Every structure is written in structure tokens, then in C-alpha cells.
Amino acid sequence: MKREDVVYGLIFDEHKQKVIMVKNVGAGWTLPGGAVEKGETLEEALIREVREETNLTVEVEELLAVNEVFFIEKDVHPLFFTFKVKIVDSEISILDHEEIEDIQWVDLNEADALMPYFTEGVEGLLQGKLDYTFQGKR
Template sequence: MKRVDVAYVLLYDNDGENILMVKNKGSHSSYYTLPGGAVESGETLEDAAIREVKEETGLNVELEGIVAVSEAFFEERRHHAVLFTFKGRIIDGEISISLPEEIEEITWMDAVTAKKHAYIPIMEKEISNNETIVPYVLRGNVFHTI
């Protein structure tokens, strides 16, 4: 299996209630994820996350840190993906689909609905002195492509 690093960005609306999701066109069916995608050769995780959000949504973001690291096996594509999810903040831009061959829809979803469609990381536990544990998740075999 080929190792693929993927950078996602968790973005909340101004009220902190809704999460920005993109609907990806898959080989068999469409599916929702956080904005993000594969890290290109020579690119940092942060650069990839910022670039992918811009490409998929038209928005410019600042990153506030990693909120989760997970792994998944995409058997169909023979990929072993390590997924890094950053928390981000929109700094400017307007929502638009610039890659209609890849992205079908961009939408704000309440957190409960978003979590039904995609893995949405949450801070699991407080340690002390305002430090948090970043969750690691082994997601196993996944049947849609990245």
C-alpha cells in the first residue's frame, strides 16, 4: 500500500455552531468531508491544508493547530492514509466551487449532522494548565476514496 498524507481543516461559522463541509465526487458515490486533501511532494502539512481549503472552497484560512491525527486504509486505491486535522479560522474569501470535477457542494452543517457524514475530531480530554490531548484514531478500512 502506498502511504498518503492528508491534511483537513475544521472550520466553524461565526457562531461556532456549524462546520464547513464539502461533498466530494467519488468513483461510486458522493460523500462529505472536511475541506482538505493529499499533501503534495515537498509541501508541508500546513501549506497543504491552506492550499486545499482555497482550492475546494475559495476561502483563505489561518491554522490554529492540529486537533486530531488518524489513519485509514483505502483498499480500493491501495492507500494507507495518515490524516492530520487542523482547526482553522476563515480570514477572507467567498465560498465558491472552483473544482466542479471534484467538489459537488460546499455547505455548513450542524456538528451532529456533520459527524454522521465524516470523522469530525473533538477534544477528548483536558490534561492540566489548559493543555489538551490531541486524539489519535485508527479508522480502519474506508470504502470511499480521498
């Protein structure tokens, strides 16, 4: 199985109690992020991916979760690293409409429904306890 590293950024607005999520063309809602390219660190990939998907410049704060899954038919074993990040510049906008359909601030209940693989939900992640989940074989 081919191993693949994927990074995601959790951008949380404490006042509104919402997170930024992106709707990927043909793939549904996720946190902004994507695959780590050869020669990149996780942090470098995360900053690049968030910028490409949301036009936001972010600063990486801390690792919140590690998830992994085996995609049997695709013969891929991705590891997903979710980091808390904060916005340092720019306004939200879609830069690549062929990849991203929509960007929204989503309340915590809706975010939890869209991301059930975080065992204690987004609030659990924000408490700073590192979460690990094996999502099984698919």
C-alpha cells in the same frame, strides 16, 4: 503499502455552531482538504486545498486529530491530519465543479454523523485534546 498524507481543515462558526463541509464528486461529504503534494508541509497543503475547494483563505491554528486506515485493495496507507483553521479572507464558492458538488455550513450533529471516525465528535475536537484513531483495514 504506499503511504499518503492527507490534510483537512475544520472551520467552525462559534455563533451558529456549524462547520464547513464539502461534497466531493463521487465521494460524499468531508471537511475541505486533500493530499499533501511532494515538497509541501502539512500547513502549506492545507491552505492550498482549502482555497482550491472553497475559495477561502485560511490560517492554520492547531492540530486536532490524526486518523489512519489501511485500504487493502488500493494498497494505500493514508494518514489524515485534521487542523482547526480560521477564515481570514474571501467568500465561499466552488472553484472546481468537477471536484466539488456543494459546500455547506453543517450543524454539529450532522457533521458527527458524516464523520463517525472522530471518537468524541466535532465538539471533542474543538476542546483541544488531540484525537488519534486507527480506522482499521478496508
